Every structure is written in C-alpha cells, then in structure tokens.
Amino acid sequence: MSHLEHASVAIIGGGIGGLAAALAFSRFGAAVTVFEQAAELCEVGAGIQITPNGGRVLAALGLDDRLDDVSLRAQAVQPRDALTGRTIARFDLTRQTPPYRFFHRAALIDLLGGACRASGVTFNLGTRIKAVSPDGTVTVQDGTQTYDLVVGADGLHSVARGVLNAQDAPFFTGQVAWRGLISAANADPVAHIWMAPGKHVVSYPLKDGLLNVVAVQERAHWAAEGWHHADTPENLQAAFADMGTELRSLIAQVERPRLWGLFRHPVAQNWYLNRLAVLGDAAHPTLPFLAQGANLALEDAWTLAATCAAAPLDQALPIYQSLRAPRVSRAIAAANANARNYHLGGLQRRVAHAGLRTLGAVAPNAFLGRLGWLYDHDVTA
Numbered sequence: 403m404s405h406l407e408h409a410s411v412a413i414i415g416g417g418i419g420g421l422a423a424a425l426a427f428s429r430f431g432a433a434v435t436v437f438e439q440a441a442e443l444c445e446v447g448a449g450i451q452i453t454p455n456g457g458r459v460l461a462a463l464g465l466d467d468r469l470d471d472v473s474l475r476a477q478a479v480q481p482r483d484a485l486t487g488r489t490i491a492r493f494d495l496t497r498q499t500p501p502y503r504f505f506h507r508a509a510l511i512d513l514l515g516g517a518c519r520a521s522g523v524t525f526n527l528g529t530r531i532k533a534v535s536p537d538g539t540v541t542v543q544d545g546t547q548t549y550d551l552v553v554g555a556d557g558l559h560s561v562a563r564g565v566l567n568a569q570d571a572p573f574f575t576g577q578v579a580w581r582g583l584i585s586a587a588n589a590d591p592v593a594h595i596w597m598a599p600g601k602h603v604v605s606y607p608l609k610d611g612l613l614n615v616v617a618v619q620e621r622a623h624w625a626a627e628g629w630h631h632a633d634t635p636e637n638l639q640a641a642f643a644d645m646g647t648e649l650r651s652l653i654a655q656v657e658r659p660r661l662w663g664l665f666r667h668p669v670a671q672n673w674y675l676n677r678l679a680v681l682g683d684a685a686h687p688t689l690p691f692l693a694q695g696a697n698l699a700l701e702d703a704w705t706l707a708a709t710c711a712a713a714p715l716d717q718a719l720p721i722y723q724s725l726r727a728p729r730v731s732r733a734i735a736a737a738n739a740n741a742r743n744y745h746l747g748g749l750q751r752r753v754a755h756a757g758l759r760t761l762g763a764v765a766p767n768a769f770l771g772r773l774g775w776l777y778d779h780d781v782t783a
C-alpha cells in the first residue's frame with residue numbers, strides 16, 4: 403500500500419528536480435499540482451550531463467525508451483591540455499549502465515513535462531508562489547491553498563528553504579562560468595575537459611548538431627549568480643586569449659555567451675518541517691565541476707516520493723533527509739575539489755597531467771572507478 407494514495411502534493415518549481423518529483427509522486431499515487439513562475443516549462447539553451455546515477459531515476463520513472471530520441475550516449479571523457487590542445491588521456495564511458503548521456507536541457511524538460519501531463523499532473527504556469535508554510539499552505543496571487551505535502555523544488559533562491567532555515571551566506575568563489583552553444587555537426591559524443599592554470603573549459607555535443615561550451619575562469623571581480631546575465635563574446639574571448647588554437651577557435655564561435663558567478667552555498671540544515679520539504683538546488687546548490695546538481699535533484703525527487711509512499715509523513719521526511727544529506731555533501735565536496743584540480747599551474751600541473759596520462763595508459767578504468775560511489779549508486783533499488 404502507498405501512503406500517497408489520495409494524498410495531495412504541491413510542487414513549487416517546474417525545473418528538472420520539480421518535474422521529476424511531480425512524476426515520481428504521481429507514479430506513487432498522489433494527486434500532484436506543479437506551480438511554476440515561468441509562463442511555460444522551459445530551460446536555458448544549454449546542455450546537461452546526466453550520469454548513470456541520474457539515469458537510473460529516469461528509467462524508474464518509465465522514461466527509458468525515450469532517452470535515445472532526446473539525448474546522446476557519451477562515449478568518453480578526454481582531459482586535455484588547454485594550452486597545447488594535446489589530449490592527456492581518454493577514459494571510456496561506453497561501459498556505463500545505464501548510459502552516461504548528454505542532453506539539451508530543454509529536451510529533458512520536455513520529456514519530463516510530457517510524462518507528467520500524461521500521468522495527470524496539474525500545471526499552474528505563470529504562477530509565482532509568494533509564501534509557503536509548514537502547515538502545507540501555499541500563497542499565490544489570488545489566495546491560499548492547502549496540501550498534504552508541499553515540496554520546494556524552487557532552485558537557488560528558494561522561498562521554501564528560507565522558511566525552513568535561517569538565512570544562509572553564500573560566498574563568491576572567485577570563479578565565473580560562461581556558457582554557450584555552437585554548431586558542430588557530427589562531433590563525437592565525447593566530453594573534452596580543457597585544463598589550464600586558473601581556468602578550464604568543458605565541451606560536449608548535443609543532439610541536432612550542437613556543441614555545449616562551459617568556460618570557467620578564476621577572477622577577482624564578482625559576477626551575479628544566475629543563467630540569464632548576458633556577456634559579450636569579446637569578454638569571453640579575452641579571458642581565453644592565451645589558450646591553444648583549437649580551443650580559441652571554439653570559444654570564438656560562441657555568439658551570445660551568458661555569464662554565471664559561481665557561489666558556494668551551505669547544504670541546508672533543515673530539509674523539512676511538518677508538511678513542507680525541499681529538494682535539488684533549493685536544499686543543496688553545488689558547483690558544476692562534477693556535473694551533479696541535476697543528477698542529485700533527480701535522486702532527491704525519487705527518494706522523497708518513495709519514502710513518503712512507504713511511511714507516514716512524520717516518519718518519511720526525517721528518513722529522506724538522513725538518506726540524502728550525507729551523499730549530497732560528499733558530492734559537493736568532490737565538485738569543490740575538482741575546481742582546484744582542473745586549474746593547477748606550474749609543477750603541480752605537470753605532475754597531475756603525468757599522473758592522468760599514466761592512468762589513461764595503464765589503468766583507464768581506475769579513473770571512473772574512483773567515482774563508483776557516485777555513478778553506481780541506485781536510489782531506486
């Protein structure tokens with residue numbers, strides 16, 4: 403028996419985490435309503451890597467047979483020297499099950515949104531939640547509504563997180579990320595990590611002849627956090643002017659770069675109270691250097707719905723946080739460490755590149771084996 407039969411659940415936010423939660427709660431028998439402030443379900447024009455741990459959630463949600471239509475199966479990840487363009491090593495991804503995938507974000511949102519609609523989820527688009535309360539009440543423009551459970555999947559600037567926790571103090575990491583899409587017909591489905599002192603670039607192809615580019619630079623002056631801050635191609639090109647020819651030519655093709663200031667946020671202390679819970683970036687924003695923010699949001703979504711289906715709410719929500727908080731904290735620490743590893747200079751850089759080269763030559767599986775705790779984890783088991 404599911405404890406969610408006949409339960410009403412409101413999800414605030416129609417991003418990847420919110421839609422996955424809406425679908426999971428619906429699959430476990432709840433009547434689900436999604437509130438999304440944007441007038442339609444949409445995502446920024448950018449790519450996203452879904453690793454096997456996130457892929458298992460998509461499969462458990464019943465989306466497996468659609469994934470090849472909307473994403474590419476990744477073949478390998480190749481660390482490269484950004485100054486010379488030389489490939490340092492190639493680590494095979496083809497043996498990952500489920501496959502490691504490259505999505506256009508909008509395609510993933512379309513897939514999740516379509517499945518939610520088919521599953522009977524109600525959408526209130528163009529509806530910004532102004533306030534939430536642990537008693538299950540949400541406040542919209544024209545009044546309040548009450549649910550058995552309200553889930554804050556409302557991202558970085560979460561209203562729900564603020565109700566459950568004291569104001570936190572995110573700090574600027576001294577790093578900014580530009581992102582952009584360029585055309586690249588028939589590019590191999592390989593993620594390239596171009597590393598240089600104080601900066602790195604990640605590039606990988608998407609369906610429909612696009613290549614996703616994320617370029618990260620350490621710098622002293624602050625930039626705002628968020629996907630929608632336009633910057634000029636000239637600023638991006640100037641930041642990477644000292645890179646090798648191949649990378650510079652890739653950067654030169656980014657016509658409309660967006661700039662994101664990278665901030666560190668503490669993991670929320672409290673993920674729930676009574677009838678209110680948070681997930682994804684609302685609970686634990688992470689730096690993008692391990693490509694895990696959305697994957698962790700998918701894992702949260704499944705875990706929250708499954709625990710609420712298995713136990714009454716007052717027991718389920720503490721179990722949810724206790725299952726999730728240690729794992730996301732470990733993933734966030736690993737992402738923070740990657741930032742340092744990618745940006746090494748001088749002797750440290752030479753030693754690190756030699757180590758990667760040796761690993762690639764003699765024990766290529768050991769590289770991904772170190773991430774077994776992350777990729778092999780199955781929250782749906």
Ligand SMILES: Cc1cc2nc3c(=O)[nH]c(=O)nc-3n(C[C@H](O)[C@H](O)[C@H](O)COP(=O)(O)OP(=O)(O)OC[C@H]3O[C@@H](n4cnc5c(N)ncnc54)[C@H](O)[C@@H]3O)c2cc1C
Nearest residue numbers: 415417418419439451531556557682683693694695696697
């Ligand atoms: C440069 C970069 C690259 C990244 N690459 C990857 C990657 O490859 N793989 C990966 O797993 N992660 C990646 N991430 C992280 C990932 O993008 C996020 O962790 C993920 O999108 C979080 O999903 P979410 O659903 O929790 O929040 P969001 O995607 O932020 O969704 C929140 C939703 O809530 C809505 N909302 C907010 N407030 C309200 C309100 N009051 N009322 C109604 N609606 C509201 C918003 O409009 C939005 O639709 C990357 C991040 C960056 C910055």
